[in-house]
Amino acid sequence: MRLRFFTLLCLCCCWFVSSEGETVSCSNIVSSGFRSDNISIADFGGVGDGRTLNTKAFREAIYRIQRLTRVGGTLLYVPPGVYLTEPFNLTSHMTLYLAAGAVIMATQDSSNWPLIAPLPSYGRGRELPGGRYMSFMHGVGVQDVVITGENGTIDGQGDLWWNKWRQRSLQFTRPNLVEFVNCRDIIISNVIFKNSPFWNIHPVYSSNIVVRFVTILAPRDSPNTDGIDPDSSSNVCIEDSYISTGDDLVAVKSGWDEYGIAYGLPSSNITIRRVSGSSPFAGIAVGSETSGGVENVLAEHINLYKMGIGIHIKTNSGRGGFIKNITVSHVYIEEARKGIRISGDVGDHPDDKFDPNALPLVKGVTIKNVWGVKVLQAGLIQGVKNSPFTDICLYDINLRGVTEPRTPPWKCSDVSGFAHQVSPWPCSELSSNQQGSCANYS
The missing domain is CATH 2.160.20.10 (Single-stranded right-handed beta-helix, Pectin lyase-like)
Incomplete structure (x- = not known):
């Protein structure tokens, strides 16, 4: 009609x-x-x-x-x-x-x-x-x-x-x-x-x-079919949606190496909530293209099934830029290779003109209220040498393995921060004494 x-x-x-x-x-x-x-x-x-x-x-x-x-x-x-x-x-x-x-x-x-x-x-x-x-x-x-x-x-x-x-x-x-x-x-x-x-x-x-x-x-095998990718954008709200693709469900980006650094437009004020889905890659991702900077991201009430990685914050040497003030909370993960990964060695480069000394700044990442089952490895935090990740704050996280109650331990390097009621216990680099921006947690 x-x-x-x-x-x-x-x-x-x-x-x-x-x-x-x-x-x-x-x-x-x-x-x-x-x-x-x-x-x-x-x-x-x-x-x-x-x-x-x-x-x-x-x-x-x-x-x-x-x-x-x-x-x-x-x-x-x-x-x-x-x-x-x-x-x-x-x-x-x-x-x-x-x-x-x-x-x-x-x-x-x-x-x-x-x-x-x-x-x-x-x-x-x-x-x-x-x-x-x-x-x-x-x-x-x-x-x-x-x-x-x-x-x-x-x-x-x-x-x-x-x-x-x-x-x-x-x-x-x-x-x-x-x-x-x-x-x-x-x-x-x-x-x-x-x-x-x-x-x-x-x-x-x-x-x-x-x-x-x-x-x-x-399909899960469809290459690079990211769901939603806010890129050098601000005031973005993503909510109440279902995503099942062959790559990251939601990935916040801001440009690639020397080109993103030169353009200099960050992604900021991004809200992601009540999103569920499945992917062989990440559920909630920041990066790896973050050369213009990413700040003020809130992701909450996320349900993930059959994932590669539940939460993935990723960058690389040569990226430059910054990732700061990221909060992820109230996440349920069922079946994943890794529950949480914060990594400084991910992603390729557009050409050979990138500056390997353009090191990213990663500071102020809070992940809290995360429950996972059938998670093969709880977490991996690998900072960048000469630019360690700081104020990484983990609270109230329980990631269970396939064979209860053991889950392979976390692996960490070039990182500092705080952990509270995290199981399995993450790594010695994350202190049990509140410090830096982690002291703001309540």
Whole structure:
């Protein structure tokens, strides 16, 4: 049935942790009210038969939204059906609304996939030198954009890309499913993201981003299919979502080695809560690309199953940048190779121009209220020589092994901090006397 009238009201709240450690409300970080103008993809010749190419329909509909600006913006309705299309750009003041049973499906014809310049904070494509393929849905410099609906699906049909990656036949970096570059006031909610060619949702150089009530799915063996990667972005809220992919579920980033250092835009004020999922890699990750810095991250009420690593904070010599004021709490982990890893030797380099003396600063990481079962190794904390990790605070952590009650011990080096009621007991480098920022724990 043709959509004649629709009212959308999204009022999203989140919280972040200030540099002083207190929880701060970022209530109403993004609000999108009534869209005064409503159109359907069918108005532009869209056909949801799974065979007809709808690129022209999507591009014309978005061109119409962009050129015929309406007060309050425009809602583009996608009715039930499977709408095959090539990549397309989003525009400001629009809502892309997927009805129940609606699928927007990426074509597998990569020959018509546009190439775009590398991100300046990466200096090249993340996988290969040179440019990169444009994301399936792409926004540059836009504001007030909502992607939502009745749990319709955005399907990247990533098999083609995964196979090319495995065969090493790609010349450029694979496309993300959705990317926002230099954007603000973005809401993504009540949508299923499926089979992304590369990372699923990638806000970069952006602010005021809310991702909530989404499902993100990809096979466990799909390469580099990160769920949500806030990158050199601020005021980001990720909540109430399920993610099961082939790589990190949520990974906070900020640029790569000398390029990220030069660009110098940190990720800050990131909240992740009530997220669950499964992956052969990490559940909650910071890094490894953190050259612009990452600060003020709160992750809480996380449920993880069949993981490679539950919580992973990762960087490397040559990264530079900083990771500070990170709080992870109330985490349940069931089946994992490692429960917690904080490592300074992870991740590759874009080229041989990186400065090996650009050492990262890791300071003020608090992990508390973590319960794990069937965890093969409780934890590993490996700082960087000549730049040890400091104020690493562990409280109320119980990580049980496969064969009760023994779990292999922690391994630690180049680290200082505090541990309280941690089982198995971590390592001698973590004192039982509160010190530094760990003394703020209550």
